[in-house]
Amino acid sequence: MQNNPRPLDETRAEITAIDQQIQQLFLRRMACAEQVAAYKLKTGDAILKPDREQYLLETLGAQAPDGLRQEYVSMLKSVMRVSRKHQYETILSCEPARLELTLAPRCDQPARVVYQGLPASYQAQAAAAMFPDAKEVSHVPTFEDVFRAVSEGRADAGVVPVENSTVGTIHEACDLLVQYDLHISHSHVDHIYNCLCACPGATLQSVRTAYSIKPALGQCQNFLKEHGLEQQEAANTAVAAQMVAASGDLTLAAVCSEQAAALYGLTVLAHNINDDKTNQTRFIAVSRGLSARSDDNRISLVFTLPHKNGSLAAALSVCADHEINLTEIHSRPLPETPWNYRFYIDLEGSLCDPAVRAMIYQLSEELSTVRILGSYRISDSTETR
Amino acid sequence: MQNNPRPLDETRAEITAIDQQIQQLFLRRMACAEQVAAYKLKTGDAILKPDREQYLLETLGAQAPDGLRQEYVSMLKSVMRVSRKHQYETILSCEPARLELTLAPRCDQPARVVYQGLPASYQAQAAAAMFPDAKEVSHVPTFEDVFRAVSEGRADAGVVPVENSTVGTIHEACDLLVQYDLHISHSHVDHIYNCLCACPGATLQSVRTAYSIKPALGQCQNFLKEHGLEQQEAANTAVAAQMVAASGDLTLAAVCSEQAAALYGLTVLAHNINDDKTNQTRFIAVSRGLSARSDDNRISLVFTLPHKNGSLAAALSVCADHEINLTEIHSRPLPETPWNYRFYIDLEGSLCDPAVRAMIYQLSEELSTVRILGSYRISDSTETR
Numbered sequence: 214m215q216n217n218p219r220p221l222d223e224t225r226a227e228i229t230a231i232d233q234q235i236q237q238l239f240l241r242r243m244a245c246a247e248q249v250a251a252y253k254l255k256t257g258d259a260i261l262k263p264d265r266e267q268y269l270l271e272t273l274g275a276q277a278p279d280g281l282r283q284e285y286v287s288m289l290k291s292v293m294r295v296s297r298k299h300q301y302e303t304i305l306s307c308e309p310a311r312l313e314l315t316l317a318p319r320c321d322q323p324a325r326v327v328y329q330g331l332p333a334s335y336q337a338q339a340a341a342a343m344f345p346d347a348k349e350v351s352h353v354p355t356f357e358d359v360f361r362a363v364s365e366g367r368a369d370a371g372v373v374p375v376e377n378s379t380v381g382t383i384h385e386a387c388d389l390l391v392q393y394d395l396h397i398s399h400s401h402v403d404h405i406y407n408c409l410c411a412c413p414g415a416t417l418q419s420v421r422t423a424y425s426i427k428p429a430l431g432q433c434q435n436f437l438k439e440h441g442l443e444q445q446e447a448a449n450t451a452v453a454a455q456m457v458a459a460s461g462d463l464t465l466a467a468v469c470s471e472q473a474a475a476l477y478g479l480t481v482l483a484h485n486i487n488d489d490k491t492n493q494t495r496f497i498a499v500s501r502g503l504s505a506r507s508d509d510n511r512i513s514l515v516f517t518l519p520h521k522n523g524s525l526a527a528a529l530s531v532c533a534d535h536e537i538n539l540t541e542i543h544s545r546p547l548p549e550t551p552w553n554y555r556f557y558i559d560l561e562g563s564l565c566d567p568a569v570r571a572m573i574y575q576l577s578e579e580l581s582t583v584r585i586l587g588s589y590r591i592s593d594s595t596e597t598r
Numbered sequence: 599m600q601n602n603p604r605p606l607d608e609t610r611a612e613i614t615a616i617d618q619q620i621q622q623l624f625l626r627r628m629a630c631a632e633q634v635a636a637y638k639l640k641t642g643d644a645i646l647k648p649d650r651e652q653y654l655l656e657t658l659g660a661q662a663p664d665g666l667r668q669e670y671v672s673m674l675k676s677v678m679r680v681s682r683k684h685q686y687e688t689i690l691s692c693e694p695a696r697l698e699l700t701l702a703p704r705c706d707q708p709a710r711v712v713y714q715g716l717p718a719s720y721q722a723q724a725a726a727a728m729f730p731d732a733k734e735v736s737h738v739p740t741f742e743d744v745f746r747a748v749s750e751g752r753a754d755a756g757v758v759p760v761e762n763s764t765v766g767t768i769h770e771a772c773d774l775l776v777q778y779d780l781h782i783s784h785s786h787v788d789h790i791y792n793c794l795c796a797c798p799g800a801t802l803q804s805v806r807t808a809y810s811i812k813p814a815l816g817q818c819q820n821f822l823k824e825h826g827l828e829q830q831e832a833a834n835t836a837v838a839a840q841m842v843a844a845s846g847d848l849t850l851a852a853v854c855s856e857q858a859a860a861l862y863g864l865t866v867l868a869h870n871i872n873d874d875k876t877n878q879t880r881f882i883a884v885s886r887g888l889s890a891r892s893d894d895n896r897i898s899l900v901f902t903l904p905h906k907n908g909s910l911a912a913a914l915s916v917c918a919d920h921e922i923n924l925t926e927i928h929s930r931p932l933p934e935t936p937w938n939y940r941f942y943i944d945l946e947g948s949l950c951d952p953a954v955r956a957m958i959y960q961l962s963e964e965l966s967t968v969r970i971l972g973s974y975r976i977s978d979s980t981e982t983r
Contacts, residue, residue: 218640224633225650228630232654238619239670240663245613251604252603269617277621278625284681284683285624288673291672295672378931378936384766492936493936522918523917523923525924526911526914526917526918530672530915533911534668539908539910543928544926546763548764549876551763
């Protein structure tokens with residue numbers, strides 16, 4: 214390290230000059246990538262050639278000095294990644310069928326809708342907000358029953374929660390999406406205002422135990438602890454309300470919506486008891502076919518990664534290269550292979566957009582497995598309350 | 599697209615020649631980065647200059663043709679990212695104190711160890727495997743009680759599960775790590791073999807209801823459904839065993855370890871009932887101070903991201919640039935800010951390694967918040983069973 218460092222402006226001017234030269238070379242390299250794409254379009258050859266890339270990384274990497282090899286190899290990897298991006302786009306624009314997609318028509322007015330729980334549950338409210346004109350709305354005891362009903366054709370759309378802004382992802386719904394091979398067609402975000410309610414005659418002093426589904430209890434931890442209430446799980450907020458009503462027991466309370474309290478004849482002891490006043494839940498509707506419309510604003514994918522260092526960073530960089538914004542990521546364990554994961558990502562955009570298709574084409578060719586869970590529009594009824 | 603594409607070998611030769619030239623320019627740019635580092639070492643100036651980078655991205659990006667601008671901008675971003683990496687490393691090697699770390703001595707033989715549940719729970723077994731010489735081993739009813747006991751100095755180490763290979767992350771433990779400002783000092787992976795047990799005299803035909811903690815029930819879904827057993831939650835596997843034993847009821851069963859069945863005098867009705875025969879759980883020990891040793895093989899960090907497209911991809915690329923391997927990532931909602939997340943990552947390595955420190959220094963300077971949850975060694979006693 215020198216004692217009198219070079220003035221910053223001088224160094225920066227040199228950097229800019231170097232960047233101009235790198236740019237010219239980079240553009241010539243991309244012109245070569247187009248020639249490679251033309252060749253591979255004709256021959257049907259794969260765009261990703263791991264052996265060729267490995268050879269370049271090793272031979273060129275060996276020419277970089279020790280203290281700069283990591284930096285150079287990272288840079289070269291990103292040059293190769295965007296070169297492949299350019300080839301995937303070029304090839305897909307010539308032959309759109311390279312990305313195999315079987316699209317079904319979007320059904321915005323499903324005749325038969327199913328949700329888990331009971332009337333006046335948050336899922337019932339979400340189902341009503343998403344499909345106000347449904348002819349037949351039914352409810353079943355478990356999330357899996359929802360997926361089974363849609364999968365077996367007994368319902369046209371099934372409504373389940375996938376994420377809550379206080380307690381996080383509802384993993385069961387994500388696992389079932391993969392297990393039942395269904396697709397997300399709609400999504401809806403709603404504020405969740407939990408109340409504490411009990412049988413007429415009960416007071417905040419008389420109640421000892423609060424029943425609800427675990428995420429709802431989780432959303433009200435501070436309130437429940439402050440009031441010394443024991444917590445017991447129920448299958449659903451509305452199921453908890455129904456059970457408390459049936460018991461007639463003045464020591465029992467339910468955490469649920471005010472609609473559920475009213476429906477089951479309970480008295481509200483405390484309004485909006487959430488720890489987080491911004492508490493919201495995102496629901497999805499699942500259906501049998503994958504559909505897409507140009508006004509969709511969300512894509513959900515699930516993928517597994519090749520066993521290679523930096524493979525998740527590379528996968529997410531592919532999304533960033535295509536300027537597709539990531540809104541959510543979570544992982545779930547892969548059965549029978551400890552400490553390996555399936556990744557779920559949500560991205561902004563529509564499956565009708567050629568940029569999204571090119572990104573999915575690249576991911577499909579470069580990751581171990583990729584499945585499109587859905588292309589859909591997130592509606593938001595927070596303003597209606 | 600031309601009809602007779604250029605032969606692949608010819609194009610590849612041109613690409614290699616271009617890459618050689620880009621490499622020379624890249625190495626000159628890194629020499630400039632060293633000069634910038636020398637300047638900033640002297641002035642204390644920040645390495646990341648978002649305005650300067652934005653200016654370069656815009657002016658140089660504007661010079662790239664439309665169809666190649668995304669590719670060029672992605673490449674330039676990675677050049678800038680590895681240039682910063684080189685500067686962080688250079689500066690940290692001159693002034694190691696730039697990364698503020700308060701390290702406590704590692705306590706491998708804590709006198710007082712606490713876990714959640716009851717004797718013969720999996721957590722009790724993990725505590726015994728990690729700290730066989732502990733003078734005082736106590737148990738408390740909840741995970742939060744474990745964190746509170748360590749935080750308040752009533753115990754020296756607290757043992758909790760953080761992840762199971764079948765059901766995934768135990769989010770509560772992760773949330774509590776942040777909430778109580780404790781650190782991970784040890785980690786231990788063990789096979790989990792659940793059995794179904796009941797009071798003497800009970801049979802697989804007489805039992806109707808299975809009690810256990812939710813993750814353990816989740817690990818045995820297929821078995822429980824196949825045998826038509828209703829599932830009820832208990833605070834812990836050993837708590838479930840104790841409760842079934844106390845009831846004397848031949849219709850009740852517990853899902854727990856064979857050790858728990860033996861301790862509470864229950865008869866094993868079915869051995870190893872896990873869906874996934876590779877079922878394993880990773881436990882951690884938490885303590886008050888952050889410690890590090892050169893033979894640690896895991897680092898855990900938690901961070902929040904700046905509001906910028908591609909920021910997660912960039913953060914994970916920083917880890918990849920430093921050649922630090924990511925083994926796990928998961929996210930949890932940030933309170934009061936719907937659809938924003940805190941990210942937890944596990945990386946291979948030790949906090950004693952300068953490469954790991956340089957990576958953490960870069961992340962600390964470039965992300966919104968970064969906290970080191972721990973540097974520790976994962977031990978594995980799967981072979982001892």
